[in-house]
Structure formats: structure tokens, C-alpha cells
Amino acid sequence: MRESDGSGDKMLSGGGPGAPAAFRSPLRPRDTADVADAVRDAAALGVPLRIRGAGHWLDAGRPVPASACVLDVSALRGITEYNPGDLTLTAGAGTTLAEIDEATRANGQWLPLDPAGATTATLGATLATASCGPLASALGLPRDLALGLEFVDGRGIVVRGGGRVVKNVAGFDLVRLTVGAWGTLGVITEATVRLRARPEAECTMALDAPRETGTLALLLRALREAPLTPIATELVDATFRAGNGDRGSDAVLVRLAGNAASVAAQRRHVESLGTARELPASAWDRLAAADPDGAFTVRISHRPSRVADLWHAIATATAEIEGAVRHASIERGVVRLIVPATAHEVVAPLVRCLASHASVLGERLPRAAWEALPAVTDRLSRGVRAAFDPHQILNPGLLAPMA
Amino acid sequence: MSHDALGAALAAIVGERQVLVRPSELLVYATDGLPGYRKQPGIAVFPRTRDELVQVVRLLAREGVPFVPRGAGTGLSGGALADGSVLLGLNRLTRVLSVDAENRLAVVEPGVVNVHLTRAVAPYGLHYAPDPSSQAACTIGGNVAENAGGPHCLKYGVTLNHVVALTVILPDGDIVTLGSADGERDGYDLVGCFVGSEGCFGVALDATVRLTRNPQAVRTLLADFTSMDAAARATSAIIAAGIVPAALEMMDQATIRAVEASIYAAGYPTDAAAVLLMELDGLEAGIDVDVEKLRTICLDGGARAVRIARDEGERTRLWQGRKKAFGAMGRISSHLVVQDAVIPRTRLPEVLRLIAQIGAAERLSVCNVFHAGDGNLHPNIPYNANDPDESARVHRAMRAIMRACVDAGGSVTGEHGIGLDKIDYMPRIFSPESLDAMCRLRAVFDPARRANPGKVVPVRSCREWTQAPATR
Numbered sequence: 001m002r003e004s005d006g007s008g009d010k011m012l013s014g015g016g017p018g019a020p021a022a023f024r025s026p027l028r029p030r031d032t033a034d035v036a037d038a039v040r041d042a043a044a045l046g047v048p049l050r051i052r053g054a055g056h057w058l059d060a061g062r063p064v065p066a067s068a069c070v071l072d073v074s075a076l077r078g079i080t081e082y083n084p085g086d087l088t089l090t091a092g093a094g095t096t097l098a099e100i101d102e103a104t105r106a107n108g109q110w111l112p113l114d115p116a117g118a119t120t121a122t123l124g125a126t127l128a129t130a131s132c133g134p135l136a137s138a139l140g141l142p143r144d145l146a147l148g149l150e151f152v153d154g155r156g157i158v159v160r161g162g163g164r165v166v167k168n169v170a171g172f173d174l175v176r177l178t179v180g181a182w183g184t185l186g187v188i189t190e191a192t193v194r195l196r197a198r199p200e201a202e203c204t205m206a207l208d209a210p211r212e213t214g215t216l217a218l219l220l221r222a223l224r225e226a227p228l229t230p231i232a233t234e235l236v237d238a239t240f241r242a243g244n245g246d247r248g249s250d251a252v253l254v255r256l257a258g259n260a261a262s263v264a265a266q267r268r269h270v271e272s273l274g275t276a277r278e279l280p281a282s283a284w285d286r287l288a289a290a291d292p293d294g295a296f297t298v299r300i301s302h303r304p305s306r307v308a309d310l311w312h313a314i315a316t317a318t319a320e321i322e323g324a325v326r327h328a329s330i331e332r333g334v335v336r337l338i339v340p341a342t343a344h345e346v347v348a349p350l351v352r353c354l355a356s357h358a359s360v361l362g363e364r365l366p367r368a369a370w371e372a373l374p375a376v377t378d379r380l381s382r383g384v385r386a387a388f389d390p391h392q393i394l395n396p397g398l399l400a401p402m403a
Numbered sequence: 404m405s406h407d408a409l410g411a412a413l414a415a416i417v418g419e420r421q422v423l424v425r426p427s428e429l430l431v432y433a434t435d436g437l438p439g440y441r442k443q444p445g446i447a448v449f450p451r452t453r454d455e456l457v458q459v460v461r462l463l464a465r466e467g468v469p470f471v472p473r474g475a476g477t478g479l480s481g482g483a484l485a486d487g488s489v490l491l492g493l494n495r496l497t498r499v500l501s502v503d504a505e506n507r508l509a510v511v512e513p514g515v516v517n518v519h520l521t522r523a524v525a526p527y528g529l530h531y532a533p534d535p536s537s538q539a540a541c542t543i544g545g546n547v548a549e550n551a552g553g554p555h556c557l558k559y560g561v562t563l564n565h566v567v568a569l570t571v572i573l574p575d576g577d578i579v580t581l582g583s584a585d586g587e588r589d590g591y592d593l594v595g596c597f598v599g600s601e602g603c604f605g606v607a608l609d610a611t612v613r614l615t616r617n618p619q620a621v622r623t624l625l626a627d628f629t630s631m632d633a634a635a636r637a638t639s640a641i642i643a644a645g646i647v648p649a650a651l652e653m654m655d656q657a658t659i660r661a662v663e664a665s666i667y668a669a670g671y672p673t674d675a676a677a678v679l680l681m682e683l684d685g686l687e688a689g690i691d692v693d694v695e696k697l698r699t700i701c702l703d704g705g706a707r708a709v710r711i712a713r714d715e716g717e718r719t720r721l722w723q724g725r726k727k728a729f730g731a732m733g734r735i736s737s738h739l740v741v742q743d744a745v746i747p748r749t750r751l752p753e754v755l756r757l758i759a760q761i762g763a764a765e766r767l768s769v770c771n772v773f774h775a776g777d778g779n780l781h782p783n784i785p786y787n788a789n790d791p792d793e794s795a796r797v798h799r800a801m802r803a804i805m806r807a808c809v810d811a812g813g814s815v816t817g818e819h820g821i822g823l824d825k826i827d828y829m830p831r832i833f834s835p836e837s838l839d840a841m842c843r844l845r846a847v848f849d850p851a852r853r854a855n856p857g858k859v860v861p862v863r864s865c866r867e868w869t870q871a872p873a874t875r
Contacts, residue, residue: 083747083749084643085639085642085643085748085749086747086748086749086778087642087748088747108645109645130592140560140564143563143592143595144560144563144564153840157836157839157840158834158836159834159836159837159840160833160834160837161837161840163745163812163813163814163832164747164812165745165746165747165778165812165813165814165817166745166748166777166778167552167556167561167745167774167777167778167779167814167817167818168745168814168816168817169549169550169561169599169814169816169817169818169819169820169821170814170815170816170821170825170829170832170833171821171829171833171837171838171841171859171860172596172599172600172603172604172841172844172845172859172860173550173563173595173596173598173599173600174837174840174841174844175595176563176592176594176595176596176598177591177592177595177596177844179592179595180591180592181591181592185591196647197644197645197646197647198645200645221505225616227619227686227687227688228686229685229686258685258686258689259689259692259693260689260692261688261689261692262685262686262688262689262690262692263689264688265686265688265689266686266688299587300586301586301587302585302586303503303506303508303584303585303586304505304506305503305505305506333506333586334586334587358585358586359583359585359586359587359588361587361588361589362589373589374589376589376590376591378579378590379577379579380579380581380591380593380847380848381590381591381593383847384591384593384596384844384847387843387844387846387847388840388843399589399590
């Protein structure tokens with residue numbers, strides 16, 4: 001997940017001093033029934049809950065009430081069903097991405113969710129926050145990979161949406177509703193996900209990217225239209241490269257995949273587009289670990305054709321910030337900006353400035369910067385929140401509007 | 404408002420020729436693609452512009468009149484049937500509003516026919532990937548409502564994976580924008596909720612959909628097997644080997660013979676127990692390595708022969724036979740139930756055997772033509788709906804088949820929707836609490852339950868649970 005300890009460390013010890021006795025220390029349910037009991041009790045007493053997976057990025061800096069009690073679901077852990085022939089896997093919400101990776105690797109499969117941060121992130125939190133990384137544009141967003149979910153809604157009722165098969169249109173879609181809802185509609189307790197076969201062969205190329213915006217736009221367009229089937233195409237800046245002992249300009253990292261003959265041909269094509277050289281696959285792990293401790297991150301997005309413009313605008317806006325890093329999923333049109341913790345004072349004005357160019361989404365921000373982003377207040381979102389968490393006890397302050 | 408007054412008020416918006424009020428004119432709208440049900444609407448109205456559509460929905464809202472949105476009426480779950488209420492025909496809103504070729508996006512009105520969109524964007528080397536068999540007739544609006552699939556969804560994903568944003572008129576007349584094509588937005592995935600909501604959440608005024616690049620290379624293969632079991636096992640072996648075909652379809656002998664006896668004859672071997680129609684696409688480089696791998700898996704799995712289409716003509720013929728298989732079955736009988744269910748792919752051999760046994764026990768012939776790669780079954784039964792005994796046997800067989808699929812860990816629909824036909828199966832796969840959660844979600848979009856009433860979730864599921872939960 002994109003959880004972190006952000007600013008609310010005090011709350012890790014449980015509800016505030018005003019909370020009822022049972023909610024003064026973190027709740028650690030062992031199974032779904034425990035979660036349902038805990039939520040039901042909290043709803044009856046009006047105690048807000050903060051749902052915790054691995055606890056990496058617990059509130060992302062958003063204002064969460066001090067009275068919130070931690071509901072730690074990390075004990076709901078383990079793979080409950082995995083049939084390689086079906087390419088599906090069911091696991092408890094507290095199962096880590098690393099565990100899933102290990103279990104599926106033996107069969108040449110993977111769950112291609114590669115959010116920034118450690119692989120000790122949990123499945124539940126990754127889905128709840130809809131976190132993903134460079135692989136998402138080719139292999140699926142969390143919404144595309146989640147097949148079924150079990151969750152406990154804000155009244156303590158256990159709900160199951162979707163199923164365990166790869167295609168399913170039975171009933172209204174409670175899975176899409178819950179993925180990306182940041183736990184505000186329900187506590188995810190178990191999930192079934194679609195796996196993919198790992199590519200037979202792959203190869204990562206770093207293609208030098210020009211500094212000038214117009215030329216960069218042409219290169220990105222050429223890449224998007226080229227006879228390539230990459231599983232990731234990520235523009236990274238020189239600061240990121242320098243931090244990895246890789247001196248040079250901005251570059252596009254292209255992760256080519258397929259069978260050996262296909263990868264070889266694709267590699268030749270990338271080389272024909274400019275100065276390119278092969279990087280070890282570990283370049284992707286380093287990219288996932290590009291966020292230093294306590295760093296602030298936002299995603300700035302628009303149509304893919306606008307990436308070069310955004311890239312330039314963000315570079316200009318962050319020129320004075322030492323250690324700021326940008327990387328962009330060019331096929332999704334998303335630029336991710338990482339600002340070191342030391343620059344916290346400039347983040348709010350920066351976010352305001354960026355929001356005038358494009359859609360800006362906070363991952364982790366100082367409190368003041370959250371206020372610079374528009375709140376979600378539309379009628380349907382408010383209605384959904386009221387329908388699934390009528391007492392507004394689930395992660396209040398995160399994402400969802402208060403009715 | 405009386406029937407006549409409502410008809411007149413609608414005619415004032417859309418013109419008299421766009422409103423049908425007489426029972427004789429409405430007969431044709433009493434069925435959709437699913438036989439066995441007749442529900443005649445009280446009025447049918449066909450707005451031609453977005454503005455007319457908005458006015459119609461607002462008039463219905465003011466008058467508190469229930470309505471059923473309908474695209475081309477090719478649905479196979481009875482989802483577009485209106486029992487005495489207003490049928491809202493959207494098939495005259497047929498404009499492709501814009502194409503952004505560089506970003507591979509198109510904005511379309513709900514009545515755009517699926518294949519027309521693909522034709523409209525062909526000059527850019529793009530296509531719209533979800534390709535239901537009815538794609539020559541069905542509309543994007545209907546596809547969005549049903550979260551439609553199709554053979555190539557195995558690799559490219561179903562409708563949900565291709566819808567980026569929607570402008571929706573809610574049943575009360577409010578217009579809302581869901582999702583965005585101009586960057587990610589914070590908030591709930593309301594596009595994901597709307598896609599597949601079967602007309603119960605409102606009406607899409609337009610949809611922004613993702614377009615897909617045409618592949619550089621395509622190879623179409625036909626493998627012929629002497630048993631269904633072997634074909635089913637080969638399917639599992641292909642998926643397990645990590646090959647992702649663009650499509651992997653199975654047809655059994657009954658289907659093959661129906662196709663070969665029709666004008667859509669594709670050259671399928673009529674003595675085969677089953678064939679697999681497979682397609683690989685992607686880059687020219689390396690594709691034949693995968694073709695060879697596929698061929699080897701099939702031959703090792705007992706295929707008598709694997710044929711590779713030599714040219715576009717042969718490719719088109721092989722696919723036409725598959726896509727028109729339902730039509731070809733029209734020669735066999737007066738009616739055809741096209742069923743839809745999903746099972747885990749590894750359970751294909753045993754469930755196909757069970758289905759054959761169920762058919763035999765009810766003295767019915769079951770024709771299987773389906774998306775094997777997804778485990779998405781279509782056991783179809785040709786019959787005569789005017790024969791009460793045969794109809795009763797068909798219904799018993801269908802119930803038994805659904806039970807077998809659910810018992811195997813599957814779902815009662817993979818792409819056709821619940822509609823009217825499958826509503827009774829919902830409590831088999833969802834708990835009362837989960838059904839109530841669906842009712843609550845629906846109530847956010849349509850608290851009065853006027854949009855496509857009586858579909859998807861049994862009303863009793865809502866009644867039973869709306870009061871109780873808070874105190875449980």
C-alpha cells in the first residue's frame with residue numbers, strides 16, 4: 001500500500017484519551033468475524049477506525065481525527081486458494097505482495113502490481129488505495145486485476161462482491177466500488193486477484209531522452225506508436241539516474257517482453273530510436289524504492305500526449321527543490337513527483353501551481369497541501385459513503401467526503 | 404398522467420413518429436435476444452438527440468414513470484424488457500462525437516453500433532477491442548450497461564477495461580460526469596460501478612472509450628479434436644503454458660454441424676468432436692514461435708490436425724462461422740437459449756461432461772460454443788418454445804447447468820448479465836447481506852427504483868434487509 005506513518009504516530013497506540021476503554025489500544029482481529037465484531041462495536045459507540053495493513057503510510061498526511069482507533073488487519077494473512085491453471089489467487093487482506101510474488105514465481109506467474117514502496121505492502125491496502133506502478137498500463141490497474149472482494153462495511157456487515165473466476169458480471173459491481181475507496185466504504189478482509197504469466201524473456205533498455213519539450217514529445221509519441229509491446233515504459237529524470245550511479249540525461253526505461261525472438265527485434269527497434277543501453281531488471285526495484293523516508297508524492301496526470309508538457313512544467317516548478325525526482329508512465333499520462341521531506345514548506349504552493357496545469361492526485365502530502373486539492377463532494381460519492389458507512393467511522397478524513 | 408397524455412407529452416419532445424403507443428406497434432419490443440419471455444412496454448420512445456433524451460428522462464422523472472433503456476435489443480438475459488412501462492430506445496443516438504487518435508480515445512453516443520466504432524477508427528489503425536458476437540448490431544450503450552465481453556476479451560479485457568469516462572443522466576434527471584479522460588481523479592470508481600449496472604443506474608449520454616492499436620501480425624489457428632475432453636484439457640494446457648492468445652474459442656460437434664449446414668460454412672471438420680479456434684496477435688517478430696508452441700500443445704493433447712489460416716479470407720471465414728454460430732442454429736429449431744456461465748478454467752473437462760449428461764437426461768441437444776480461454780461457457784439449447792413439455796425440460800436443464808457451474812466455483816453470468824432471466828440465481832451466489840449491499844448501491848443512483856425496475860437483484864432482497872442491519 002501507500003501507507004506510511006506520516007504525521008500521526010501518536011495514533012498508532014490506539015484511540016485518543018476520550019475513546020471507550022476497548023478502543024484505547026489497537027485492535028488486532030484474527031479473522032473476518034473479528035473485524036465485523038470490531039466495526040459493529042465501533043459503530044455502536046461512534047468510535048472512528050483507522051485501518052492498518054503494513055502500516056507504511058498510514059494516513060498519507062491527511063487529517064484524521066485524533067480519536068481514531070487503529071484496526072490492524074495484518075493478521076488476516078495467508079494465501080487461501082491458488083490454482084496455477086486458473087491464474088487466480090485468493091488471499092487475506094494482510095498478505096504481503098512479497099508473499100504472493102514468492103508463491104506465484106514458482107509457476108512462472110505473477111501479480112503484476114508494483115506500487116512504489118516496499119513489497120511488505122499488503123494486498124488489502126494495495127487494492128484499497130488502488131496503488132500501482134509502471135506495469136499497470138500494460139498489465140492492468142488494481143481495478144482490472146481484482147476479481148472478488150470480501151469486506152466489512154461501516155455497520156459491521158460482511159459483504160462479498162465479484163467471485164473467483166476471471167469473467168463475471170453477476171450483480172452490481174461492489175469490487176470496483178471498494179477498490180480505491182481508501183477503506184472508507186469497508187474494511188477489505190480477503191481478495192481474489194487475476195494473475196498473469198511472467199514473460200518468457202525480457203530486457204530493460206534506457207533510451208536517452210532529449211531536454212527540449214517538443215523533441216521529447218516526438219520521442220514519446222514515436223515510442224507509443226512503435227512496433228513494441230513493452231510491459232512498462234517509464235520516463236525518469238536525470239536526478240533519479242544520478243542517484244543510481246547512472247549519470248546522464250533524462251531517459252525512458254523500456255521494459256520489453258515476449259519470447260526471445262520478439263524481445264530481440266524490439267530491442268533493435270529501441271536502439272534505432274536513439275542512444276540506448278541495457279539495464280539490469282533491478283532498475284525497476286530501484287524505481288519502486290525512489291521515495292526516501294518521509295518524502296511527499298503527488299501524481300500529475302493528463303492525456304498521454306501531454307506528458308512532455310507536464311514533464312517540463314513540473315521540472316520548472318521544482319527547479320529550486322534539491323532532490324526532487326520525477327518519473328512518468330507515458331502510456332497512462334501520469335507523472336509522479338517525489339519531493340524530499342526537507343522541502344515540506346514548499347509543497348502546498350507547489351501543489352496549487354501544478355493543479356492549474358492538470359489533474360493532481362495526492363499520495364502523501366503535508367496536511368496543508370491536502371487542503372490545496374479539491375475535495376470529492378459530488379452527490380453520488382456522498383451517497384455511496386452514506387450507504388456503506390453511515391456512521392462515518394471508517395478512515396474518516398481519508399478520501400471520502402463527509403455527508 | 405394517463406397513457407395517452409404521456410404519449411402526447413413524449414411526442415411533444417421527440418415528434419409523433421418517434422413514439423409508439425399502440426399495442427400492435429409495440430409487439431416487436433416485447434422480446435429481446437432471449438426467447439421464452441414476452442413483456443410488452445406501454446409506450447416506446449426513441450429520442451434522436453442528446454437534448455431530446457435529456458428532456459424525455461426529465462419528463463419521466465417529473466411524472467414518476469418507470470422506464471427501461473434499450474440499445475439494439477440483442478441482450479440475452481431479458482434485461483431490455485419493459486413490462487407495461489416506458490421503453491427508452493437509444494439506438495437513434497448514433498454519432499461518434501470525437502476521436503483522439505493520438506491518445507486512442509473516442510467519445511460516442513450510446514446508440515453507436517459496436518462495429519461501426521471500429522470502422523470509424525480504422526483509418527487510424529485502431530479498433531474498439533470488446534467484440535461481442537452481436538457486434539454488427541449491438542450498441543456501445545448496451546455494451547456498457549451489460550459490461551459485454553467477446554472472444555478477444557481474453558487478451559484485451561471486457562467493456563469495463565475500456566471505458567474511461569461517462570456522462571450519465573440519472574433517473575431523476577440530474578446529469579453527472581463519471582471518470583475523466585484528462586488525468587486521474589480522486590474519489591470512488593463510479594465508472595466501474597456504472598459499467599454493468601444493466602440500465603438500473605441511469606442512462607449514458609456519452610461514453611469515452613479506449614481504442615486499441617491494430618496488431619502488426621495476426622495468426623488464426625483451428626485445432627480439431629476427437630473428444631471434448633481433449634479440447635478442454637488442451638485449453639488448460641495453453642493457459643498454463645503462459646501463452647495469452649488474443650482469443651481461444653471452443654465449438655462442439657453440434658455447433659460445427661449447424662454452422663457447416665448454413666450459409667456461414669467455414670470449413671470446420673464436421674466429424675470432429677470439438678474444435679478450438681485460436682488467435683495469436685502482436686508483433687510479427689517471434690509470433691510464429693508462439694504459433695508453433697500452440698500447435699505442439701494441441702497435437703500433444705490429441706488434436707488430429709491444426710490448421711493455420713493462410714490469408715485474410717480464410718481467417719475471416721473461420722471467425723464468421725464462430726460469430727454467426729447462434730444464427731446458424733436458427734436452422735435447427737424455432738428458438739434457441741443462449742446460456743452464459745463461468746467456471747474456473749481447470750474445471751472445464753468435468754463441467755462439460757456434466758452438461759452433456761444433463762442434456763441427455765432431459766432429452767435435449769446442447770450445443771457448446773464458448774470462450775474456453777476465460778472459462779466462459781455458452782451451453783445453448785435449440786428448442787420449440789411453443790411446446791410446453793420441451794420448454795419445461797429446457798428450464799430444468801438450465802437450472803441444473805447453473806447449479807453445476809456454481810458448484811464448480813463459478814458464476815451464473817460472464818457477459819450477458821442477470822436481467823430478468825437469472826435473477827432467481829442471485830441468492831445462490833450472493834449472501835442476503837451482499838444482495839442488500841447491491842440494493843444500497845443502486846439506491847444511490849436511483850432511490851425510486853424507476854430505471855429498469857425488477858432486474859438484477861430480487862426486490863425482496865432489498866426489503867428484507869433495509870430495516871434490519873443497523874440493529875443486528
